[in-house]
Amino acid sequence: MTTTTTYIAFLRAVNVGGRTVKMERLRALFGELGLERVGSYIQSGNVFFTAEDTDAAGRAALTARIEHHLAERLGFPVPVLLRTVDEVQAVLDAEPFAGVEVTPDVRLTVNFLSEPLPADFPIPFTSPKGDYEVIGADPGTAFVVVHLRNGKWVTTGSLFGKSYQGSVTSRFLHTTAKIAAAARKA
Structure with missing residues (x-):
């Protein structure tokens, strides 16, 4: 079967x-x-x-x-x-952003990875400009807190530096939950 x-x-x-x-x-x-x-x-x-x-x-x-x-x-x-x-539901159930306060200048993003982050990528990691923090990761996902600067946020292409050769696409945490719910209903 x-x-x-x-x-x-x-x-x-x-x-x-x-x-x-x-x-x-x-x-x-x-x-x-x-x-x-x-x-x-x-x-x-x-x-x-x-x-x-x-x-x-x-x-x-x-x-x-x-x-x-x-x-x-x-x-x-x-x-x-x-x-x-x-x-996707398991990622959401793990509550990777527990304790992070959302404000008008803070966004929570789930970053889906085609390849795991390099073994030497430090976690937690705060960008030199302080515009994002990688607070955790598993082999297929990185959890990023984005701090808006002048109403703008960093794009997924530059989050993990030039050593990361994989593909990345980001979704806001609340959008990821809505996508999972819609997929379950289908």
């Missing part, structure tokens, strides 16, 4: 920098791959779907298949950070 699971594809570089893709089109592109119960949450590249439950190698192959299809159809690369809804 084949079992299925609900996955969430956190897409990087969608609907930023002139790379606009309507969610309806993204859902259709995922459907073209034979993925089922495809849904999305807001316009920032969060797509969920059901597919056959698989091991790490199978998940890597599914990720590569999605990335290839999106690049082919959209004309630009779209890194995909694929997680199960249960994995």
Whole structure:
């Protein structure tokens, strides 16, 4: 008997920098791959779907298949950070930001990683400008407190320095919770 699971594809570089893709089109592109119960949450590249439950190698192959299809159809690369809804819920349940006070100048971000942070990356880490703090990480996720400076915040591309070669995409903590809830309902 084949079992299925609900996955969430956190897409990087969608609907930023002139790379606009309507969610309806993204859902259709995922459907073209034979993925089922495809849904999305807001316009920032969060797509969920059901597919056959698989091991790490199978998940890597599914990720590569999605990335290839999106690049082919959209004309630009779209890194995909694929997680199960249960994995995302486990991150939320761990309360990685417990004790951090949210103010108008503080944002909590869950940063999905394609590769673990380098072993020599210090945690906790505060940026030289004091605009963000990496307060924790696991192999697939880093937890970052962002301090707005002049109403702006640091982008994900520069969070971990040049030694980090993987892909990163950030979601606010409250948005991550809403994405997980939407995926569970689908």
